[in-house]
Amino acid sequence: MRSPLVLAKLQLCRLSLCALFVIWGSQLRAQEKGGGPYRISGTVVNAATGAPLNRADISIATVKPPAITQSVQTGPDGHFEFDGLPAAKYSLTGARRGFIPAAYDEHEQYSTAIVTGEGLRSENLVLRLAPDAVISGIVTEDSGDPVENARVSLFRQTHDTGSEKARMADNTMTDDSGAYEFSTVAPGDYFITVSGRPWYAENGEGMPRRPNTVDAKDIPHSPLDLVYATSFYAEATNPDDATPIPLKGGERVQINFELHPLPALHLLVHSPVSDDPNLGTPMPSLSKEVFGTSDYVDTNTRAIAPGLTEISVAPGEYQIHLRGGVNSPSERLSAVNVTSDESIDAGTGQVLANISGRVAMASGEALPRSTVVTLTSSDGKNRNGSVAGEEGTFEMANMPPGKYRPDAWGNGKHLFVSKLAVNGAQVEGSRITIGSGPVMIAATVYPDPNLEVTGFAKKAGKPAPGAMIVLVPEDPANNRDLFRRDQSDSDGSFALLDVIPGKYTVVAIEDGWALNWAEADVIAHYLALGKYVTVTETNSKTTALKEPVEVQPK
Known part of the structure; x- marks a missing residue:
């Protein structure tokens, strides 16, 4: 199941309001006790050492x-227990000061729900909470002087998009001593x-520069015309040469x-100059792919x-x-690719x-307020969106060339495209x-019919x-945006949500x-x-697999 963890709520538990939350939870637990014959129990431990955690x-x-939520606080042995429960599916989450809040067996945004019932x-x-880690350091020049106001960016290596990618996790600036810290x-x-x-x-x-300068080599250099190249750990100036930092x-x-x-x-x-002297000339800016x-x-x-x-720059692309x-x-x-002065x-x-256009409800009803129109590239790497106006009009600027699937979202729900007319681009099925x-x-x-595929992993x-659990579309190389995932719950059940009609294969991978x-x-x-499974709009909301999916080793 998708992880139920609400970080804002759990952050409160890490502050002074934690006691209030525990008291409320204990009262609610007392009110709910006696609702059924089942129990959820276990121990919360430090994921790094295995030691039980008190006051989690x-x-x-x-x-x-x-x-319906119930809460308890652990004692010195780290034990927790919820008894008198009816047969149902429950999320299980934990938090403690100095530890990362987590759901049971959490991976990325997914976790395993606990299912109570006969024979389950x-x-x-064992609920594992990882202690907070800290990365800190000092940025200096080779002279030993601290570098103030340097931007330090932290990227985490993930697979949540289906390919290995380093995603921005945090960034900060160095202080006057060159120090930075990520806690x-x-x-x-x-x-x-x-x-x-x-x-x-x-x-x-x-x-002085001559206004008629046409060649960068004619620009004089000052002795203090100096720059820093973007640096990657360890001692690299190219992201391909960066060294990952494994953190426990x-x-x-x-x-x-x-x-x-x-x-x-x-x-x-x-840059082009307007014929009208009253109109300004856009200034160029630089970016670097990191x-x-x-x-x-x-x-x-x-x-x-x-x-x-x-523009003064360091060598690079x-x-x-x-x-x-x-x-x-x-x-x-x-x-x-700058290797020398260049024009x-x-x-x-x-x-x-x-991109501009108009979107309307097929039923003739008014669009939901603050409807967002999106374009998602087939490789899943590019996505842009725009809030539609009262008449359904929208605009998106500066889209890179490529193949995209248009969608809309209103009140947090998916709106599927039923008819599509395009001027200025090629149309192939649901893509432009x-x-x-x-x-x-x-x-x-x-409106999204909330199609889902359910089943059991064994x-x-x-x-x-x-x-x-991975829902794999037909022709996966050209349909990355149609993949869906889940994590099987304690009884092996899963539900793949927000499925777009089409032909798929469901696979289950252990520790994948x-x-x-x-x-x-x-x-x-x-895939073998x-x-x-085939999902169509005429299906019922839920397409249930008739046979369990065999879990395969990674």
Whole structure:
């Protein structure tokens, strides 16, 4: 099941309101006791040492609404117990000061619910809470002087999109001593990057530039025209060479950085200038791809003349963004590998598409308030959205070329597209292929029928809790956005939610959370033992598999 953990609520438990929550929970437990013959019990332990945890706050809640919650606090032996329970499915969560709140057997946003009933195991459970970890360090120059106001970014390695990816987890700035710290960090593998500018750097303010400068090599260099290259642990300037930092619960890890001032290279960026002198000229900006994400680069930038900008950078690969103006409303994107002073015509960069359109309910009813229209790329890497106006109109700027699936969401519920008309892009089924030109979309939508696929995971004929369940679409390489996942509960049951009509295979994988499960060549290994299922809009809300899914080893 999807993890029920509500972090804001559990954070309260880690503060002074915890006692109030426990008292309320104990009262509610007393009120609910006697409702049935079943019990949920176990021990909460330190995931790093296995030692029982005293004064941990443990909660259960019925999964089926309306949720009924009960809470207790553990004693020195870490034991918890909820008795007098009716047959039902319950989430089980725990929290304690100094530990990461967690649900039972939690993986990413999924966990295993506890099912009570005749012959089902719901006692002697072990709920593991990982102690907070801390990463800290000091950023200095090679001279030993601290670097103040450097940006330190923490990336966590995940597989939640089906491919190994480092996702931004946190960022902070160094203080006047060059120190930084990330606290309350969960166990995992991390990367750290540092970027900034020397406080004393200047790009030759006293050296005049000629407005008719056309070649970057003609720009004079100041002795203090210095930059730092973006640095990755350990001593790397390219994300491909970065070293992951394995972090265990409770660890205190110190990672120091030494930045090296480098003579800046100069980009002389030429931009289109409007014929109207009253209209401003857009200033170019730079980004750098860091672990698959475009990250803004803080640079020394100097306007020499209208349409002529000087940017001081470290060597490396960048993208130049030129915001649209009157003559060219779309953003242009230019890729450049800077190895020396270079002149760039940003006006010839790739044009990103501007999307506009209108969405309406197929029933003729008014759209839900604050309906959001989204475009999701087939590879799942790009997604953009826009809030529709009162008449259902929407706009999205600067979409990269590619194949996208349009969707809409209203009041937190999925709205499926029933009819689609597009001008300026190719249409193939429910997807549109966007180029560089403007695109207009007209779509009618209907409420999500809340289609789901349910079943049971078994291993050697017995219920298999904690397995990763994957709904694999037909032609997975071109339908990454149609994958769905769940984690099997204590009786082996699972429910794959928000399923889009189509043909699928359901597979169950033991401890498969570190797999690149959305990669076609990886998931193909498991399809032969999966269960085939077709989901249509004419089905009932729930498509139940007639046979259990056999759990396969990773």
